[in-house]
Amino acid sequence: MNRIAELRKSIGLTQKELAKKLEISPVTLSRYETGDRIPNFDILKKMSEIFNDVPVEFIMKDTDNDKIIEVLDKIQDMTDDLTESIYKTYINAFTKLNDSGKKELFKYSNYLASQEQYKANKTLNAYFGGKKIEVKDPDIKIIRDKDTK
Structure with missing residues (x-):
């Protein structure tokens, strides 16, 4: 069990x-x-x-490490695909703006970035079977035991 x-x-x-x-x-x-x-x-x-x-x-203590790494790899692939799609959508919208609209978007983006409730989480750490997983928005890295010593 x-x-x-x-x-x-x-x-x-x-x-x-x-x-x-x-x-x-x-x-x-x-x-x-x-x-x-x-x-x-x-x-x-x-x-x-x-x-x-x-x-x-x-x-997750009794879970096979290989299965965990496989799941994390799938999460990474989905994150990469989603991130690329989001960037393409933003770039497409940005190119449709005139200079005035681009300046307003830039000001609004800076405003949002300065507000605490809109800031991305910096790092979420999780540990699976001796592997430290750092989730950084939007990157996921697997740090092997030998890298943490």
């Missing part, structure tokens, strides 16, 4: 109850518990909260 099942049982939830809280199917939760699938980071964050702020590293 892996940590997800242990934690679920420790707070007295059935698979069906936890799946409902996570907004996933009981079959998906069962696959997480048997190790056939690895939850994405959003699901892990929800689990952490449901399990009384248990660290993600603790939840």
